Amino acid sequence: MAHTCNPSSLGGRDSLQLMPLKTFPAAIRVVIQSELNYSVILQWVVTMDPEPVLSWTFNGVPCGMGEKLFIRRLSREQLGTYMCIATNSKKQLVSEPVTISLPKPIMQPTEAESMEPDPTLSLSGGSAIGLLAAGILGAGALIAGMCFTIIQSLRYLYPSPPSTGQHPLSPHGAQSWLNKETEMKPTPPSGRVIATPEEPI
Secondary structure, three states: OOOOOOOOOOOOOOOOEEEOOEOOOOOOEEEEEEEOOOOOOEEEEOOOOOOOOOEEEEOOEEEOOOOEEEEEOHHHHEEEEEEEEOOOOOOOEOOEEEEEEEOOOOOOOOOOOOOOOOOOEEEEEEEHHHHHHHHHHHHHHHHHHHHHHHOOOOHOOOOOOOOOOOOOOOHHHHHHHHHHHHOOEEEOOOOOOOOOOOOOO
């Protein structure tokens, strides 16, 4: 739809208003995003009386004349800001600046960005207390197992004497152990018989 400009409503020759342009592809917030080698069209759509002279600028430098500015194959050198200036015997109107740029690349989330929450940091108070209690019980069981192993080793190295009713560390108990070891000694190889005192009847 064409925009009609009424000169009487704009004041004198020095009064300027920014007019919208019709563009292809459509401009979003006065920015056109287009790939290279694609066509871009800018068109002046404001009607003025008398008919205006239309001139186009690219980054402030004149680049064309007429109602439409047709860029057939967009190149990097043509990326920038375009404006249209409409001038007749009564008024001069200027379009909004339209910038042509390349589409912004879509950032894909990487694996490093998608971090899983640390389960140790998300524990509630009850869970933390439960884990602490379990750790204490486990440590107690480990210590009890070590003590049991030490006691079993001591029993193996120092077997308990036969049940004689005497404490193994008492003098009578020690004498009994000595007598037992003496009886178990082998006969000397020389053939000598060692006499032992006879026990009184």
